[in-house]
Amino acid sequence: xxxxxxxxxxxxxxxxxxxxxxxxxxxxxxxxxxxxxxxxxxxxxxxxxxxxxxxxxxxxxxxxxxxxxxxxxxxxxxxxxxxxxxxxxxxxxxxxxxxxxxxxxxxxxxxxxxxxxxxxxxxxxxxxxxxxxxxxxxxxxxxxxxxxxxxxxxxxxxxxxxxxxxxxxxxxxxxxxxxxxxxxx
Amino acid sequence: xxxxxxxxxxxxxxxxxxxxxxxxxxxxxxxxxxxxxxxxxxxxxxxxxxxxxxxxxxxxxxxxxxxxxxxxxxxxxxxxxxxxxxxxxxxxxxxxxxxxxxxxxxxxxxxxxxxxxxxxxxxxxxxxxxxxxxxxxxxxxxxxxxxxxxxxxxxxxxxxxxxxxxxxxxxxxxxxx
Numbered sequence: 481x482x483x484x485x486x487x488x489x490x491x492x493x494x495x496x497x498x499x500x501x502x503x504x505x506x507x508x509x510x511x512x513x514x515x516x517x518x519x520x521x522x523x524x525x526x527x528x529x530x531x532x533x534x535x536x537x538x539x540x541x542x543x544x545x546x547x548x549x550x551x552x553x554x555x556x557x558x559x560x561x562x563x564x565x566x567x568x569x570x571x572x573x574x575x576x577x578x579x580x581x582x583x584x585x586x587x588x589x590x591x592x593x594x595x596x597x598x599x600x601x602x603x604x605x606x607x608x609x610x611x612x613x614x615x616x617x618x619x620x621x622x623x624x625x626x627x628x629x630x631x632x633x634x635x636x637x638x639x640x641x642x643x644x645x646x647x648x649x650x651x652x653x654x655x656x657x658x659x660x661x662x663x664x665x
Numbered sequence: 666x667x668x669x670x671x672x673x674x675x676x677x678x679x680x681x682x683x684x685x686x687x688x689x690x691x692x693x694x695x696x697x698x699x700x701x702x703x704x705x706x707x708x709x710x711x712x713x714x715x716x717x718x719x720x721x722x723x724x725x726x727x728x729x730x731x732x733x734x735x736x737x738x739x740x741x742x743x744x745x746x747x748x749x750x751x752x753x754x755x756x757x758x759x760x761x762x763x764x765x766x767x768x769x770x771x772x773x774x775x776x777x778x779x780x781x782x783x784x785x786x787x788x789x790x791x792x793x794x795x796x797x798x799x800x801x802x803x804x805x806x807x808x809x810x811x812x813x814x815x816x817x818x819x820x821x822x823x824x825x826x827x828x829x830x831x832x833x834x835x836x837x838x839x840x841x842x
């Protein structure tokens with residue numbers, strides 16, 4: 481049974497990110513996956529201080545919710561992230577989580593668990609799809625992350641002009657389900 | 666003519682490499698007679714944008730934190746320096762949090778000259794990705810001109826950029842700004 485971590489970074493309750501996450505998660509469950517859901521908006525995650533306090537232990541000096549999420553990420557066979565695009569770049573909430581992965585390169589003995597599939601579902605109004613996919617690839621090709629990625633998919637959901645655009649679009653929900661199925665395979 | 670230069674320093678390290686380049690730019694700009702101010706984002710309290718659009722009619726965010734003051738300064742400035750270390754080939758969460766929170770007034774950040782500073786242990790090609798991500802923001806601002814992108818490539822230890830040629834070039838850019 482595959483373990484799948486769903487990580488949502490949208491601040492909007494029941495918004496586009498939640499609709500996509502929920503569709504993907506149900507699909508992953510019905511495909512036999514064991515799912516965990518973390519809503520970053522409910523968590524306290526500090527900014528990386530670039531102090532390299534994690535260098536020896538792999539554990540951040542900040543006592544916040546990050547370490548528990550990192551443990552789930554380590555155990556996972558797939559991680560599905562949802563993020564809104566603000567100003568042609570993933571929301572600060574997502575970048576802040578990614579920044580905190582400092583231990584993956586600072587600590588040479590850091591264990592990353594099984595190789596993982598990584599999926600991103602990005603919601604935006606008018607950003608260029610190819611450009612947004614490139615932005616994600618820019619991050620996931622960092623060697624310390626790339627070494628643990630077994631497969632990658634990014635879906636960009638454009639024209640999200642209202643918070644229920646995705647919930648109302650069968651086409652968008654189908655794409656989210658496809659991601660869920662892929663993650664559980 | 667004296668201009669207002671606002672430097673938004675997005676590194677958590679005071680005296681770190683991107684911060685030293687901010688100082689070099691400011692020194693040059695001051696010598697050219699400009700008025701400069703540096704804001705350490707790390708020192709401020711700025712919550713993430715909640716995408717609630719409560720600001721749509723009012724132009725004011727419901728979150729009562731330090732961002733209202735920063736946004737006013739951005740609107741009042743003639744030149745804005747955006748500085749960040751390269752984290753995961755993108756920008757710091759600190760700087761992106763500030764950028765996201767410009768939503769109530771980004772259309773008023775009009776006709777500004779922008780300078781980008783990004784520093785990393787990696788080479789220039791990798792830093793280009795970070796520049797790209799920052800430019801995603803200025804692309805959304807009316808009349809924004811990106812005057813220069815300053816690449817602090819190949820610096821790993823905090824502060825080791827001091828005395829480098831890129832530090833001198835940054836000072837010169839400030840002086841000619």
